[in-house]
Amino acid sequence: MTSVNHGRRPVAARLIRNPLGAVASAYLALLALVAVVGPFVVPFGADEVDLGSVLAPPGGDHLLGGDSAGRDVLSRLVVATSVSLAGAFVAVAVAAVIGVTSGLIAGYRLGWFDLVSNWFAGAVLSLPAIVVLLAARAVIGPSIWAIMVVFGVILAPSYHRIVYGAVQGVRAELYIDAARVAGLSDLRILGRHVLTVVRAPAILLTAGLFSVAIAIQASLDFLGVGDSSLPTWGGILSDGFTNISRTPLLMIWPSAVIALTCLALNLFGTALRDELEQTGDSPRRRADAWQPQQEAASSIVHAASDAREKLVEIDGLAVAYRQGTGWKTVVHELSLEIGRGEVHALIGESGSGKTQTAWSVLGLLPEGGEIVAGSIRFDGRDLSGLHENERARLRGRRIGYVPQEPMSNLDPARTVGAQLTEPLRLALGLSRSGARGRALELLARVGIADPQRTFRLYPHQISGGMAQRVLIAGAVSLEPDLIVADEPTTALDVTVQAEILELLRELRAERGLSMLLVTHNFGVVADLADSVSVMRDGAIVESGAVADVFADPRHPYTRGLFDALLDDAPARGPLEPMELS
Ligand SMILES: Nc1ncnc2c1ncn2[C@@H]1O[C@H](COP(=O)(O)OP(=O)(O)OP(=O)(O)O)[C@@H](O)[C@H]1O
Numbered sequence: 001m002t003s004v005n006h007g008r009r010p011v012a013a014r015l016i017r018n019p020l021g022a023v024a025s026a027y028l029a030l031l032a033l034v035a036v037v038g039p040f041v042v043p044f045g046a047d048e049v050d051l052g053s054v055l056a057p058p059g060g061d062h063l064l065g066g067d068s069a070g071r072d073v074l075s076r077l078v079v080a081t082s083v084s085l086a087g088a089f090v091a092v093a094v095a096a097v098i099g100v101t102s103g104l105i106a107g108y109r110l111g112w113f114d115l116v117s118n119w120f121a122g123a124v125l126s127l128p129a130i131v132v133l134l135a136a137r138a139v140i141g142p143s144i145w146a147i148m149v150v151f152g153v154i155l156a157p158s159y160h161r162i163v164y165g166a167v168q169g170v171r172a173e174l175y176i177d178a179a180r181v182a183g184l185s186d187l188r189i190l191g192r193h194v195l196t197v198v199r200a201p202a203i204l205l206t207a208g209l210f211s212v213a214i215a216i217q218a219s220l221d222f223l224g225v226g227d228s229s230l231p232t233w234g235g236i237l238s239d240g241f242t243n244i245s246r247t248p249l250l251m252i253w254p255s256a257v258i259a260l261t262c263l264a265l266n267l268f269g270t271a272l273r274d275e276l277e278q279t280g281d282s283p284r285r286r287a288d289a290w291q292p293q294q295e296a297a298s299s300i301v302h303a304a305s306d307a308r309e310k311l312v313e314i315d316g317l318a319v320a321y322r323q324g325t326g327w328k329t330v331v332h333e334l335s336l337e338i339g340r341g342e343v344h345a346l347i348g349e350s351g352s353g354k355t356q357t358a359w360s361v362l363g364l365l366p367e368g369g370e371i372v373a374g375s376i377r378f379d380g381r382d383l384s385g386l387h388e389n390e391r392a393r394l395r396g397r398r399i400g401y402v403p404q405e406p407m408s409n410l411d412p413a414r415t416v417g418a419q420l421t422e423p424l425r426l427a428l429g430l431s432r433s434g435a436r437g438r439a440l441e442l443l444a445r446v447g448i449a450d451p452q453r454t455f456r457l458y459p460h461q462i463s464g465g466m467a468q469r470v471l472i473a474g475a476v477s478l479e480p481d482l483i484v485a486d487e488p489t490t491a492l493d494v495t496v497q498a499e500i501l502e503l504l505r506e507l508r509a510e511r512g513l514s515m516l517l518v519t520h521n522f523g524v525v526a527d528l529a530d531s532v533s534v535m536r537d538g539a540i541v542e543s544g545a546v547a548d549v550f551a552d553p554r555h556p557y558t559r560g561l562f563d564a565l566l567d568d569a570p571a572r573g574p575l576e577p578m579e580l581s
Contacts, residue, residue, distance in 0.1 A: 014275040021271030027264040035085045038078035046079040046231045047071060055247045064253055067239050077253055080231040087148045087232075088213035092206055094152025099159020100202060104190055106160070107167025118164070121157035129154050129216070137225050144217070144227040151216060155209050162205055166198040200273065207269030211262035218258050233258050308339025311481055311514045312361065316374035319356045319365065319538075330356050331538045333374070340481070343508060343515040345525040345546070347561070348535035354518040357535070358484050361516060362401060363391045379481065396427055400475030402504075404487040406467035410459040416443075416470050417455035420477065427478050442473040446503055465496035469503065476507055486518040501527050522562070526550065534558045 015021040039046075043061070053066030064073040102121075106114040129151070136150040171194075214233075220226045221234025228235065233254045240251030319331035331353045338344045346354040359365050361376055363383060376383045378399070383391065395401070403409045411419060420442065421435035430438060436455070443451035446469040459467060468488065475483055488504065489497040505528055507513060517529055525532050525546060533543040534555065542555040553559045 015271055018271045018275060020267045021275065024264040024267035024271060027260065028268060031081060031085070031261060031264075034078055035082040039082055042072075042075035042078045044072035044075040046076045048075070055243060055250070057247070058249065065247065065249060067236070067250060068243050073236070073250065073253060076231040076236055077233070077257065080233050080236060080254075081257070083144065083230050084214060084217060084233045087144050087217045088210050090145055090148040091152040091155060091213040091217075092209050094149050095155035095209060096159055096202070096206065098153065098156035099161075100163050100198070102156070103160040103163025104167055104194060104198075107164040108171055108186065108190060108194060117160065121160045124154060125157045127154065130219070133216070133220060134225060137220070142225070142227045142229075144230060144232070147220065147226075148213065148217065151213060155213070158205060158209060159202065162201050163198045166201060167194055170194060170197050204269050204273050207265045207272065211265040214258065214261055214265075218254075308342055310337050311340045311342075311379055312336070312338040312516065313377040314357075314361070314374065315377075317357065317360060317371065317376065318373035319353070319360055319369060320372045321368045322370075327372070329372075329538065330369075331360070334538070334540055335374075336533060336540070336543075338482070338514050338516060340514055341508075341512045342531060343513075343517055343529045345517040345519055345529035345532040346535055347519055347522065347525055347532055349520065349561070352535040353538035354520075354535055355486055356538075358486050358516055358518045361482075362395060362399065362484055363388075364395075393427075396423055397478045398480050398482065400478070400480040400483045402468075402472055402475050402483060402485040402488045404490050406464055406471050406492075407459060409471060410467055412459050414458070415455070416457055416459070416462065420455075420470070420474055423474070424477055438477070439473075442477055443470070446470070446473045447499065448473075463496075465492055465499065468492060468496075468500055472500070472503060472507070476511065476513070479511070480513070482514045482516065484516045484518075487520075488517075489521070489524060490519075504528060522550075534561065 015025060044050075048071060050066065050070045050072075052070065053062055053072070054070040055068060056062050056066035056070075058065045062072050062074065064077065067073055067076065102113075102117045106117040132154060133147060133151060137147055140146045140150075217226070217232065218234035218237060221232045222238045222241070224238060226232060226234055237251060237254040237258070240247070240249075240254060244251055314334060314336040317331055317334040317336075318329060320327040320329040334353075334357060336344070336357075346357060348354055356365070356369070359369075360371055361378075361383075363386075365371070371384065378394065383394075386394070410416075417436065417439060420439040421430075421432070424430050424435040424438050425432070428435075440451045440455060443454055448454045448466060448469055454462065454466065454470070462470070472488075483504075485504065489500050492500060501524060504515070508515060508528075515528070517524070519525060529546050531544065532546050532549050533540045534549070534557065535541070536557050542549060542553065542558045549558065553562055
C-alpha cells in the first residue's frame with residue numbers, strides 16, 4: 001500500500017490562509033477584544049444620560065450620535081457587545097453540555113437512555129422556540145441569563161442528534177472493540193476515541209448556533225421582552241426603530257453589528273469545516289497525489305493477436321482508493337488488449353484486482369476508487385477524456401454488463417418487461433409496441449420458455465437462472481460490441497451455470513461479441529475464453545492463449561492455481577454405510 005503523509009499545519013494557521021476564514025476570524029477576534037476590553041475604555045458610561053445629546057447626530061463627543069435618552073450610542077454598543085456575546089455563550093454552552101453528553105451516552109451505551117433521550121430530543125425539537133421563550137420570560141422574569149439558559153436547553157437536541165449519529169457510526173469500529181478488549185474504561189474510550197470523531201461537526205454546529213442565539217436574543221430585546229436594565233444590541237435596535245423617522249442612523253449601527261457578526265460566524269464555521277477536512281481532523285480526509293508503488297510488480301502485457309482489430313486497449317492502468325492521507329493501490333500497471341470477437345478472461349484468487357479492472361473499463365469504480373495512471377481506449381477512443389454522459393451512453397449501447405448477482409441487479413419494484421423495454425425506447429427510440437416486441441424476441445432468444453408471461457413478472461417471481469438470462473438479454477439488447485461479464489455464473493447452481501455458459505457462447509458466435517470475462521473458475525475459462533490473463537495482487541503475472549496457458553503454465557502462481565484444482569485428485573470412493581441409532 002502506498003501511503004503518503006503530508007506535513008500537518010495547525011488548523012489555525014490554515015484558517016488564516018483561507019481568505020474567507022481570515023476575514024471572518026479577524027472580525028470575530030476584533031469583536032472579542034471589544035467585548036473584553038471595550039467596557040473599560042469607552043468614553044461614556046453605557047447608562048450616562050446627557051439631555052443635550054438626545055438623538056444627536058454622529059460627530060463631536062458622540063462618534064455615533066446619541067440615543068433617545070441622550071446616552072452615547074458608541075459606548076452602549078460596545079458594552080452591549082459584551083452582554084450579547086456573553087448571553088449567546090451561555091445558551092451555546094448549556095446546549096453543548098447537555099446535548100454532547102446525552103448524545104455520547106445514548107449513542108455509545110444505547111439501551112433505555114438511548115430511547116428516552118431520543119424521544120426527549122424529538123419532543124424539544126418540535127416545540128416552537130420563540131413561544132417557549134416568551135412563556136419562560138413571563139414565568140421567570142426578564143433576566144437575559146435565565147432566558148438564555150432556557151434557550152440552551154431548546155438548542156441541546158441539535159448537539160444530541162449530531163453527536164448521537166457520529167457515535168453510532170464509530171461504535172461498531174474494530175478499534176473501539178480493541179480499546180474495550182484492552183481494558184480502557186468507557187469514559188476513556190469516549191474521551192480518547194469517540195470525542196475525536198464528533199469534534200469537527202460539533203465545532204461547526206457551535207458556530208451556527210452562536211449566530212442563532214445572537215439573533216434570538218436581539219429579537220427578544222427588540223420586541224421589548226428582554227432585560228431592559230442592560231444595554232443589548234436588540235435593545236439599541238428597538239430604540240432606533242422607535243425613532244426611525246427622526247434618526248434612521250440609530251438603527252443602522254446595531255443592525256450592521258448583528259448582521260456582520262452572524263455572517264462572520266457562519267463564514268468562520270464554513271472555513272473551519274474546510275480546513276478540518278483537509279488536515280485530517282475529520283473523517284473525510286483529502287489524500288495527497290497518488291504515487292506508483294516502488295515494490296509493485298509490473299504486469300505482463302496481454303496483446304490481442306495481430307489478426308484481430310483491437311477493440312479494447314488498456315495501457316499501464318493503475319487503480320487506487322483514497323485511504324486517510326494516502327492511497328491503497330489495487331491495480332498496478334496493467335496492460336491488456338482485447339480484439340474484436342475475442343473473449344478474454346481475467347482469472348486469479350479473490351482480491352487480485354479482476355473486478356477493479358472490469359469496473360474501470362465500465363467506468364463504474366466505487367466511491368473513493370480512481371484510475372490514477374494509464375489509459376483505457378475503446379474502439380480507438382480514450383475513455384478518460386469522455387464526459388460522464390458520453391461514458392454512460394457508451395456503457396449502455398456499446399458495452400454491455402452481465403453481473404455476478406442477477407437478483408440484486410434487477411429493480412424489485414418493476415416488471416421484467418419494463419426493465420427491458422426502457423433502454424430500448426430511450427436508446428433506440430423504439431415505440432412502446434416496438435420495444436415490447438423486441439424484448440419478447442430477446443427473452444425467447446436467451447431461452448426463457450414463456451416470454452409473454454415472464455415479461456409481466458416481477459424479479460421475485462422468477463428464478464436466479466431466469467434472472468441471469470433476463471440480464472443477459474438486457475446486456476445484448478442494444479447490440480453492444482463488448483460484454484463485461486463479472487463472474488456471470490457464480491451465483492447459479494451447476495446445471496444452470498452450464499446453460500448460461502452455453503448461451504453466452506452462442507451469443508458470442510452469433511453476434512461477434514468481444515468479452516471481458518472475470519472469473520475464478522478455470523472451467524469457465526476453458527469453456528468460453530480465447531485468451532486469459534492470470535492476476536495476482538493487482539498485476540497480471542501471466543497472459544496468453546487459453547490453450548497455451550493451460551498446456552504450459554509458466555508462472556509459479558499459475559501453476560499453483562492449477563495445482564489447487566481438485567479435478568485430478570483421487571476420488572474418495574463411495575461413502576461407508578453408517579449405523580444410525
Ligand atoms: N471500496 C474499496 N475500497 C478499498 N479497497 C477496495 C475497495 N473495493 C475493493 N478493494 C480492494 O481491491 C482489491 C481488489 O478487489 P477486486 O474486487 O478487484 O478483487 P477480485 O479479484 O475481483 O476478487 P473477487 O474474486 O473476490 O471479486 C482487494 O484488495 C479489495 O480489498
